[in-house]
Amino acid sequence: xxxxxxxxxxxxxxxxxxxxxxxxxxxxxxxxxxxxxxxxxxxxxxxxxxxxxxxxxxxxxxxxxxxxxxxxxxxxxxxxxxxxxxxxxxxxxxxxxxxxxxxxxxxxxxxxxxxxxxxxxxxxxxxxxxxxxxxxxxxxxxxxxxxxxxxxxxxxxxxxxxxxxxxxxxxxxxxxxxxxxxxxxxxxxxxxxxxxxxxxxxxxxxxxxxxxxxxxxxxxxxxxxxxxxxxxxxxxxxxxxxxxxxxxxxxxxxx
Amino acid sequence: xxxxxxxxxxxxxxxxxxxxxxxxxxxxxxxxxxxxxxxxxxxxxxxxxxxxxxxxxxxxxxxxxxxxxxxxxxxxxxxxxxxxxxxxxxxxxxxxxxxxxxxxxxxxxxxxxxxxxxxxxxxxxxxxxxxxxxxxxxxxxxxxxxxxxxxxxxxxxxxxxxxxxxxxxxxxxxxxxxxxxxxxxxxxxxxxxxxxxxxxxxxxxxxxxxxxxxxxxxxxxxxxxxxxxxxxxxxxxxxxxxxxxxxxxxxxxxxxxxxxxxxx
Ligand SMILES: Nc1ncnc2c1ncn2[C@@H]1O[C@H](COP(=O)(O)OP(=O)(O)O)[C@@H](O)[C@H]1O
Ligand SMILES: [Mg+2]
Numbered sequence: 001x002x003x004x005x006x007x008x009x010x011x012x013x014x015x016x017x018x019x020x021x022x023x024x025x026x027x028x029x030x031x032x033x034x035x036x037x038x039x040x041x042x043x044x045x046x047x048x049x050x051x052x053x054x055x056x057x058x059x060x061x062x063x064x065x066x067x068x069x070x071x072x073x074x075x076x077x078x079x080x081x082x083x084x085x086x087x088x089x090x091x092x093x094x095x096x097x098x099x100x101x102x103x104x105x106x107x108x109x110x111x112x113x114x115x116x117x118x119x120x121x122x123x124x125x126x127x128x129x130x131x132x133x134x135x136x137x138x139x140x141x142x143x144x145x146x147x148x149x150x151x152x153x154x155x156x157x158x159x160x161x162x163x164x165x166x167x168x169x170x171x172x173x174x175x176x177x178x179x180x181x182x183x184x185x186x187x188x189x190x191x192x193x194x195x196x197x198x199x200x201x202x203x204x205x206x207x208x209x210x211x212x213x214x215x216x217x218x219x220x221x222x223x224x225x226x227x228x229x230x231x232x233x234x235x236x237x238x239x240x241x242x243x244x245x246x247x248x249x250x251x252x253x254x255x
Numbered sequence: 256x257x258x259x260x261x262x263x264x265x266x267x268x269x270x271x272x273x274x275x276x277x278x279x280x281x282x283x284x285x286x287x288x289x290x291x292x293x294x295x296x297x298x299x300x301x302x303x304x305x306x307x308x309x310x311x312x313x314x315x316x317x318x319x320x321x322x323x324x325x326x327x328x329x330x331x332x333x334x335x336x337x338x339x340x341x342x343x344x345x346x347x348x349x350x351x352x353x354x355x356x357x358x359x360x361x362x363x364x365x366x367x368x369x370x371x372x373x374x375x376x377x378x379x380x381x382x383x384x385x386x387x388x389x390x391x392x393x394x395x396x397x398x399x400x401x402x403x404x405x406x407x408x409x410x411x412x413x414x415x416x417x418x419x420x421x422x423x424x425x426x427x428x429x430x431x432x433x434x435x436x437x438x439x440x441x442x443x444x445x446x447x448x449x450x451x452x453x454x455x456x457x458x459x460x461x462x463x464x465x466x467x468x469x470x471x472x473x474x475x476x477x478x479x480x481x482x483x484x485x486x487x488x489x490x491x492x493x494x495x496x497x498x499x500x501x502x503x504x505x506x507x508x509x510x511x512x513x514x515x516x517x518x519x
Contacts, residue, residue, distance in 0.1 A: 052419045082420045089415055098288060098412045099463060099472050105412075112420040114408030116470045142467050 003073075005030040005166055005198035006051060010068035013046050013056050020046050020056075023222045024068070028200070028215070030165075033192060035209030035229070036202045038219035039242050044202045045090065047219065048168050051200070052087055053077035072166060082112060086159030088169040091152060096143050102154045103139040106130060109158035129161035130154070133187045148175040156184070160191055167191070169201040173208070181205065185212045206233055259492055267387045268379035268445070268498070272484040274394045275442045276458075276502075279451075280480025281397065282435050283459035284473050288411045290342075294331065294432065295452040297346040297353070298439045301327035303448045304357035305440065306374050311360050315385045316374070320440045327353060328436035332429050377447030377499030379488055390441050397434070407431065408469050445484070447499035454499070457506040458483065464513045479509060 004027055011024040021043040028034055036044050049056045051072055056064045072080050086109075106126040107115045115122070130136045135153040138146065146154065152172055159167060167188075173181045188199055189212065200217075203209050209216060209229065216232035218224040224241045225232040259265050286295055305320030312319060327349050334345045361371060373381045410417035410424045417424050439451050446454045462475030487502030494501070 053421070054415070054418050078421075085419070087416065087419050089413070095413065099466050099469050100412065101468060104468060108409055108412065108416075111405070112409070112422070113405030114412060114469060116405060 003030050004028060004071075005032070006070070006072055006200070007074075008068065008070045011050065011070050012067040013043065013050060014065040014067070015056075019221065021050075021221055026217070026223065026226060028198065028226075030073075030198050031192070031196050032214045033188070033199045033212065034201065034215045034217050035206065035213035036200060036217045036219055037204070037206050037209060037233075037241070038224075042220045042241070044219055045170055048087075048170055048200065048202065051077055051166075051168065052085065053080065083162045084165045086162060086164030086167040088152075088155045088159050088167075088172050090170040091148060091172075091175055096146075096151070098143060100143050101139070102130070102135070102141050102143065102146065103127070105143065105154050106158045106161050109161045126157075126161055129157040132160060132191070133157045134183065149177065149180045152176055152180070152184070156187065163195060165195075165197050167197055167199045169199070171202050171204070173203050173205055181208060188212075259489075264380060264382065265492065267382045267384070268488055269485065271382050271387050271390045271441075272379070272445050272488045272498075272502075273481050274390045275438065275445050276454075276480035276482075276484030277477050278393060278397050278438045279442055279455050280458040280476040281473065282431070282438055283455045283457075283480070284462070284469070284476050285407055285411055285431060286435065286455055287459040287463060288469070289431075291435075292452065292456050293343055293346050294328075294435060295439065295455040297331065297350040298324055298328055298436045299448050299451040300350050300353040300357065301436065302440045302443055302451070303374070304353040304360065306443060306448075307357040307360035307364075307371070310371065311364050315383070317386055317389050317440060317443075320443070321389070321437055324436035324440050325433045328432040329429055332432045336425065336428070373447075374443055375448050376497045377443070377445055377450070379445065379491060379498045382444045386441075386444055393437055393441055400434075403427075404473070412469070445488075445498060446502060447497065450499040450503045453503050453506070457503065457510055461506070461510045461513045464517045479506070483509065 006026060006028040008024050008026045012022040013020045024047070038044050046056045050066065050070055056066065070077055073084065103118065103123070103126055104115055106129055107118050107122050110122060110125060127136060127139060130139055133153045133156050135150065135157055138150055138154060143151070156172065172184055176184065185208065191197060192199060206216065210233055213229055215226060216229045217226045218232050218237050218241045220241045225237040286292060301324040302320050305323030306316040308323060309316030309319035331345055331349050334340065335342055406422050407427060410422055410427055414424060439455070442451050442454055458479040459472070459476040461479055462472045466472035466475055483502055483505045487505050488498055490496070491498040491501040
């Protein structure tokens with residue numbers, strides 16, 4: 001099976017008296033493309049935050065308790081060099097009121113600080129990352145004037161610019177049209193071919209996921225299935241994750 | 256104009272005004288982008304309670320007001336981070352506490368309250384040497400903290416990304432709140448308590464409308480803060496008007512101008 005990118009041991013997260021995740025035991029091989037699928041509130045975002053080494057509750061709303069253990073490339077997530085990991089947060093959390101150009105957003109991913117001015121070398125690398133996702137023309141565009149799909153591309157470029165070994169995306173396909181979604185998979189697969197990186201991507205579109213992912217992680221507060229798409233997306237697994245679904249085709253559309 | 260510059264109290268007021276204008280506007284860009292305007296308000300009133308305590312104790316008010324306001328700033332940040340109470344509610348509680356305490360302390364001081372008015376509306380006649388030294392010290396500190404701009408800006412842009420990149424975001428929150436408290440107290444003599452919140456926010460809000468990038472927003476805000484402080488202090492000396500109101504009215508005029516320019 002080769003080396004593991006992510007391994008968890010009985011991982012659980014509790015917010016106050018709400019158990020958001022429990023008994024998560026995962027072994028994700030390096031170089032896999034994992035689609036994380038599950039209903040709203042299944043703990044998908046929480047799982048990514050744990051793997052990022054973030055406090056899952058961001059310290060708000062009382063204490064978040066973490067039990068068990070997670071390892072990323074054999075290390076505790078917090079101990080991992082930040083440049084190994086790329087992250088695209090959920091689109092609803094993007095702040096467009098910040099005065100910034102798309103290029104600056106990408107450079108911030110390179111520098112891990114906000115750029116006061118951009119040197120020629122940084123500019124070149126950042127422009128290449130934008131070009132990689134077909135967004136070179138957006139470089140000098142203010143954030144406030146980007147559409148949802150364009151903003152997603154800029155954030156994707158931002159996460160790719162540091163050449164991460166592990167790329168985590170939280171619902172990058174939400175609010176993106178079908179062509180945009182196809183593009184997204186194309187860019188992700190191209191990056192994976194070139195770098196051998198591991199990709200974890202939360203998505204609600206399991207049709208698309210089943211064509212592109214190497215594994216599907218069906219999650220509903222615990223692991224329902226972690227298998228190649230054909231196995232994980234069987235009817236009985238889906239109904240265990242989502243409650244009763246009449247037929248896999250008319251399964252509930254989750255936003 | 257030139258002979259006014261010979262007067263030591265004018266010199267002190269100008270130096271204090273320029274420094275305070277620069278620092279307040281610099282912090283103002285973070286206040287505006289982090290939507291902390293109400294924090295400035297709350298801390299201005301904490302400064303009021305601190306000044307009242309200082310006057311009652313008969314010391315230099317600034318020596319009491321700085322630690323008091325910093326303590327309130329840290330407490331607000333702590334409560335905000337530990338509870339799910341909104342920002343506004345948390346600040347509202349401390350706001351009320353500070354005003355009530357300030358009024359109580361003022362009333363305990365028998366008789367003479369004319370100097371208290373100079374704190375409420377600002378008066379350039381009253382900038383003392385200890386006031387000036389405190390402002391200069393803060394200026395040096397802020398200069399030393401300039402390299403942190405990139406990290407503060409990053410966490411202002413996206414808190415979660417900054418956390419994922421292992422920036423000490425929580426420590427930043429406390430540091431920023433404490434600095435805002437200090438500059439608020441330092442601005443009391445120049446602008447007066449009632450207008451400090453505006454003084455913190457308007458230059459940054461004005462430059463926000465004119466700037467496509469955060470770097471330019473910062474530069475313009477500082478420039479606007481310095482120029483309006485200088486101009487306002489001169490005008491208030493010649494027209495014999497309260498300095499704070501004069502400065503803030505100039506800032507508002509600039510703000511309106513920026514609003515018009517932006518619409519083009
Ligand atoms: N900071 C928090 N405090 C309390 N509850 C939280 C917090 N973050 C998430 N939760 C809860 O944990 C559950 C899982 O959340 P999340 O991981 O965001 O779900 P998903 O991304 O799968 O929709 C939800 O019920 C949510 O309300
Ligand atoms: Mg989520």
